[in-house]
Amino acid sequence: MRKPLVAGNWKMHGSRVDNAALVRGLLDALKSESTAEVLLCPPYVYLWETGRLIKDSDIELGAQNVCAETQGAFTGEVSAAMLRDVGCRYVLVGHSERRQIYGETDTLVARKFVAAQSQKLTPVLCVGETLDEREGGRTVDVVTRQIDAILAVSGVAALASAVIAYEPVWAIGTGRNASPEQAQEVHGMVRGKVAALDATIGASVRILYGGSVKASNARDLFSMPDIDGGLVGGASLKAEEFARICAAADH
Ligand code: PEP
Numbered sequence: 001m002r003k004p005l006v007a008g009n010w011k012m013h014g015s016r017v018d019n020a021a022l023v024r025g026l027l028d029a030l031k032s033e034s035t036a037e038v039l040l041c042p043p044y045v046y047l048w049e050t051g052r053l054i055k056d057s058d059i060e061l062g063a064q065n066v067c068a069e070t071q072g073a074f075t076g077e078v079s080a081a082m083l084r085d086v087g088c089r090y091v092l093v094g095h096s097e098r099r100q101i102y103g104e105t106d107t108l109v110a111r112k113f114v115a116a117q118s119q120k121l122t123p124v125l126c127v128g129e130t131l132d133e134r135e136g137g138r139t140v141d142v143v144t145r146q147i148d149a150i151l152a153v154s155g156v157a158a159l160a161s162a163v164i165a166y167e168p169v170w171a172i173g174t175g176r177n178a179s180p181e182q183a184q185e186v187h188g189m190v191r192g193k194v195a196a197l198d199a200t201i202g203a204s205v206r207i208l209y210g211g212s213v214k215a216s217n218a219r220d221l222f223s224m225p226d227i228d229g230g231l232v233g234g235a236s237l238k239a240e241e242f243a244r245i246c247a248a249a250d251h
Helices: 016-029 044-053 080-085 096-101 106-118 131-135 139-154 156-161 180-197 199-204 215-222 239-248
Strands: 005-009 037-041 060-063 090-093 122-127 163-166 206-210 229-232
Touching: 005 090, 005 206, 005 239, 016 037, 016 044, 016 239, 037 090, 044 060, 080 106, 090 106, 106 122, 106 139, 106 156, 122 139, 131 139, 139 156, 139 180, 156 180, 156 199, 163 180, 180 199, 180 206, 180 215, 215 229, 215 239, 229 239
Parallel strands: 005 037, 005 229, 037 060, 060 090, 090 122, 122 163, 163 206, 206 229
Antiparallel strands: none
């Protein structure tokens, strides 16, 4: 049985005061008997403080990005070892905003994936197609290419300690989520692809859905057989709403 995971990607939002209120609200609102794993990904500068606030809870800490290099003259970058040092256990790699706005290629994303695992961080590999790609019938090609870039460098065994997040770009921050059936189609394809290489890893790898997840659509999405939780942007900034999404992932 795969343990569901619900990750909140705060993107570049918040402040020390806002975050403390958000985390306290979340700690109050999350059900103690929850079976889902909950992960918070604040901006870099708030990682340490968020880690302090959640230290007596089961909530995990993750970063939104990582440098592919280990250390040195890379002004403005943050290494995987530094993330580990401030208490992160997870890191997002290949978020579509990194790919689209900052030009991160499949090759760079694969290097970040390797850097994360080298420090025992679990990478959450984000994949997904744009609207043009979906309308051009290229969804499977794009998602396959993004996963193949990781497999080429790390091999299928690396997916045993990774999470995949399917995030159709047209659904991120748009209020327009993929339907449960649309998402399941891609999740099923991804799981089948991994299972063809390694049946055990295919059965155990967690595949999250991201893209306008809300309390009102989470249960239907998470009830699909190959959707193991969510990567949540906007709705993770509201404690009550995010807690309801986490509850929707409970078995
Ligand atoms: C995201 O930031 O990865 C995301 C899915 O955002 P939203 O939930 O706001 O669509």
